[in-house]
Amino acid sequence: DIMLTQSPATLSVTPGESISLSCRASQSISTNLHWYQQKPNESPRVLIKYASQTISGIPSRFSGSGSGTDFTLNINRVEPEDFSVYYCQQSNSWPLTFGSGTKLEIK
């Protein structure tokens, strides 16, 4: 199984800061990596597909990059509504797996 390691586990930031979240795969997964946001008591929603492809309706401050084993989710100037948990997911091979998540909290 492909393991995804997300770091940091928790990130404390001030609204307006720009940040990067990391997701590292245990083996190369090309660009078969997707990012989700989960707000408290809500279901997840997809933010970025295939490492860097945008999703309709997602604010442009969210962007993704990476390939192979190292991936990054960038949030340009964090807004108050962005404080959530972020998960990465790989679709390169079965079983589909998720990272353990990064919690973005207000400093």
Next chain:
Amino acid sequence: EVQLVESGGGLVQPGRSLKLSCAASGFTFSNYYMAWVRQAPKKGLEWVATISTSGSRTYYPDSVKGRFTISRDNAKSSLYLQMNSLKSEDTATYYCARHGPKLGADWYFDFWGPGTMVTVSS
């Protein structure tokens, strides 16, 4: 508007069975691969099962293979998860999710239902 609504969760004893349902609307259900993803309390996400558009192909992780069965009824736009031999570690919120639009190739989840809670306890 795409809608996925799960039902069937509840409290069940270890070793017993439970069947979850997901009612889909707002899109052509028969054109999409569908899936179940679960989340244990205060934990991360775990993919549980995927089914092809016709139902002829199914995929499971080892953690549920042989115990869970995913199925669908395209005429009713409904997805199901039959869970047998339930264990305490199956306690979770179960989400119905739609795979991306490229048939047999888009293994991310583009829409999710609100989830239904399953508690396995004596």
